[in-house]
Amino acid sequence: METPTLLGLYRDMWLIRAFEQGLEREFEKGNVPGMLHTGLGQEATQAALAWHLEATDTFFPDHRCHGINALAQQRHGGNGERIMAELFGKATGVCSGKGGSLHSADPAVGNFGDNAVEGSYMATVLGVALAAKMRGQRRVACAIIGDGTVGRGEFHESLNMAAIWDLPVLYACINNGYAISMPVGEGHASADIVDMVQGYGFECRQVDGNDVVEAWTAVGSAVEHIRSGAGPCFLEFKTWRWQGIFAGEFRPEAEVKYWKEERDPIMLGAEALGERGVDHAELDSIELGARDVIEEWIEFALESPAPDPDKATADVYVGWEVSSR
Amino acid sequence: MTAADTARPARKARTPRKPRDRVRKASFTQALNNALDLAMDKHAEMFLIGEDIAEMGGDFGVTKGLLAKYGPERVRDTPLSEAAIIGTCAGAAMVGMRPVAEIMFADFIAECYDQVVNNVAKLHYMFDGQFKAPLVIRTACGGGFGGGPHHSQSVEGWFLNVPGIVIVAPSNPIDAKGLLLASIDSDDPVLFLEHKALYRSRAEVPPEYYTTPLGAAAVAREGADVTVVAAMRMVPMALEAAERAAADGVSVEVVDLRTIRPYDAATVLASAAKTGRVVVANEAPRIGGLGAELSARISEECFAELRGPVVRVDGLDAPIPFSVPLEDIVLPGTDDIAAAISSAAQY
Numbered sequence: 001m002e003t004p005t006l007l008g009l010y011r012d013m014w015l016i017r018a019f020e021q022g023l024e025r026e027f028e029k030g031n032v033p034g035m036l037h038t039g040l041g042q043e044a045t046q047a048a049l050a051w052h053l054e055a056t057d058t059f060f061p062d063h064r065c066h067g068i069n070a071l072a073q074q075r076h077g078g079n080g081e082r083i084m085a086e087l088f089g090k091a092t093g094v095c096s097g098k099g100g101s102l103h104s105a106d107p108a109v110g111n112f113g114d115n116a117v118e119g120s121y122m123a124t125v126l127g128v129a130l131a132a133k134m135r136g137q138r139r140v141a142c143a144i145i146g147d148g149t150v151g152r153g154e155f156h157e158s159l160n161m162a163a164i165w166d167l168p169v170l171y172a173c174i175n176n177g178y179a180i181s182m183p184v185g186e187g188h189a190s191a192d193i194v195d196m197v198q199g200y201g202f203e204c205r206q207v208d209g210n211d212v213v214e215a216w217t218a219v220g221s222a223v224e225h226i227r228s229g230a231g232p233c234f235l236e237f238k239t240w241r242w243q244g245i246f247a248g249e250f251r252p253e254a255e256v257k258y259w260k261e262e263r264d265p266i267m268l269g270a271e272a273l274g275e276r277g278v279d280h281a282e283l284d285s286i287e288l289g290a291r292d293v294i295e296e297w298i299e300f301a302l303e304s305p306a307p308d309p310d311k312a313t314a315d316v317y318v319g320w321e322v323s324s325r
Numbered sequence: 326m327t328a329a330d331t332a333r334p335a336r337k338a339r340t341p342r343k344p345r346d347r348v349r350k351a352s353f354t355q356a357l358n359n360a361l362d363l364a365m366d367k368h369a370e371m372f373l374i375g376e377d378i379a380e381m382g383g384d385f386g387v388t389k390g391l392l393a394k395y396g397p398e399r400v401r402d403t404p405l406s407e408a409a410i411i412g413t414c415a416g417a418a419m420v421g422m423r424p425v426a427e428i429m430f431a432d433f434i435a436e437c438y439d440q441v442v443n444n445v446a447k448l449h450y451m452f453d454g455q456f457k458a459p460l461v462i463r464t465a466c467g468g469g470f471g472g473g474p475h476h477s478q479s480v481e482g483w484f485l486n487v488p489g490i491v492i493v494a495p496s497n498p499i500d501a502k503g504l505l506l507a508s509i510d511s512d513d514p515v516l517f518l519e520h521k522a523l524y525r526s527r528a529e530v531p532p533e534y535y536t537t538p539l540g541a542a543a544v545a546r547e548g549a550d551v552t553v554v555a556a557m558r559m560v561p562m563a564l565e566a567a568e569r570a571a572a573d574g575v576s577v578e579v580v581d582l583r584t585i586r587p588y589d590a591a592t593v594l595a596s597a598a599k600t601g602r603v604v605v606a607n608e609a610p611r612i613g614g615l616g617a618e619l620s621a622r623i624s625e626e627c628f629a630e631l632r633g634p635v636v637r638v639d640g641l642d643a644p645i646p647f648s649v650p651l652e653d654i655v656l657p658g659t660d661d662i663a664a665a666i667s668s669a670a671q672y
Binding site: 058094095096098099103105106107112113115116117120121122123124125126127128129130131132134141153154157158160161164311314315316317318319320322 | 419449512
């Protein structure tokens with residue numbers, strides 16, 4: 001990897017972290033309605049995925065993917081602040097505030113939206129991939145899922161159908177160790193998801209999800225493999241989420257300390273850049289730059305108006321109006 | 326005739342064809358098959374997907390012959406993966422395809438209920454109109470043939486409370502074709518209910534491409550004293566009950582809903598207001614079903630015109646048993662509709 005690429009990924013990781021930390025702060029202040037799931041700790045995987053997906057590809061983000069959504073906007077000519085505004089439920093959001101954190105989509109940048117019934121888009125991704133295949137388009141359809149989704153029937157239906165039809169699907173499984181409170185090894189037949197996927201017979205790899213270089217390289221070769229028409233590919237990113245559960249931290253102190261202090265993907269990225277001779281001042285300015293951008297986005301979201309009341313009943317059907325009260 | 330024809334030696338005289346042979350009646354199944362054929366020809370972005378629909382032509386033969394004509398890319402067999410079938414349709418529709426799925430029996434929709442309710446029905450709304458879901462889910466519903474608890478249910482009630490989905494429910498072959506073509510043309514997702522007892526019903530179905538509008542009921546029989554609102558198999562039953570009532574001097578109007586959601590309230594309410602006596606007939610269990618919605622709406626909006634309470638004919642509040650005599654007890658029939666008409670006519 002060239003140093004400018006690593007610097008770019010480092011910048012992207014900081015954008016994600018600043019986004020999520022800014023969002024946490026605003027959530028605590030009561031400015032963000034609903035629920036909050038952050039991608040803190042998973043920045044390396046998210047930055048790697050966002051880097052390689054083109055606007056003409058498709059991705060289905062999971063509930064911790066605000067960062068990927070924002071990066072897709074930045075890379076493909078959208079506005080990152082519209083992702084922030086969506087989380088605040090504002091008119092300027094990508095879905096005019098109707099979707100929120102769990103349903104932010106912007107097809108213009110390839111973002112086909114989360115489905116808050118975790119993993120339901122394991123089925124939806126098949127259709128996007130099938131359409132691309134039928135039309136002869138070399139496009140990647142990517143489903144970004146957590147380890148919890150492995151328990152869903154649609155997870156297995158999807159892998160099976162992608163295999164028999166050789167569909168251009170990239171399965172990006174972000175194994176952060178827990179499905180809410182259930183440890184991955186207790187909830188599934190194996191704590192290593194790839195063990196369960198291998199039987200479907202297509203390309204399948206486990207990746208260190210906290211090493212941005214390894215993650216970026218793995219996504220790059222998977223995307224190339226899929227674009228060449230070689231069928232689906234499954235990547236399992238081993239990582240760890242910083243956010244606990246709604247009531248707080250529930251994991252052993254030593255585990256929390258290990259992942260936050262020794263395996264922080266941003267810290268690891270800084271070390272790699274340091275070894276290449278990038279100085280601290282440059283790294284610091286990247287962090288500050290990201291924080292400034294996020295403060296602007298939060299300001300934009302706070303100042304944006306609520307959606308027009310007509311939006312409450314707009315677009316229920318294409319062919320019928322639904323009367324308002 | 327050309328000169329060449331006249332030059333041939335005279336053949337033995339044949340029995341002339343009967344005129345009715347030229348307008349051969351088509352079955353409900355054939356009408357649907359013809360509609361799919363015409364639509365596949367019209368829409369390059371359309372494909373068929375489901376279990377055993379390709380070589381086998383579907384459990385009821387609705388997709389017969391289409392594999393040979395359109396090939397395996399567009400007539401696609403799947404494993405037993407209902408959620409993946411509907412998910413595939415949703416994803417393909419999001420990028421502008423026009424898929425038509427077959428779920429072999431409506432009861433199996435429970436397997437993909439999440440896809441239909443949480444994904445397909447909400448795609449257009451929750452992403453602020455950025456996606457459309459122009460897909461059709463065809464499925465065989467209804468009882469009356471000893472199919473037992475998992476092959477006989479009427480599922481419209483499962484979806485009545487779901488904004489965003491269109492529920493189409495034809496009662497005869499002519500409407501079946503026109504409504505299916507309209508459903509495929511529609512940019513909204515359609516749950517297309519095919520009552521199994523109707524598959525063999527026959528009618529003179531026009532061979533050309535035509536559509537029957539969605540969201541529009543039909544007055545299947547005009548009458549002055551009692552209105553029966555029905556859909557699918559309840560319509561022929563209501564027409565038979567109306568015939569019996571006519572012999573007793575009661576004039577019955579039968580409204581065929583054709584689309585169950587969004588339903589044609591204007592036609593229903595106009596008929597209710599005209600006769601003042603209403604029966605709503607529905608094969609599914611009574612509680613929380615189509616009959617409950619129609620009864621409530623008619624009572625709310627036609628209170629001044631009603632001469633008596635709206636009478637509901639429904640299935641009993643029980644699963645559908647296998648044994649045919651038991652099934653006959655659970656499901657409503659012509660006698661039940663006739664009794665309901667007599668009851669309504671007393672007021």
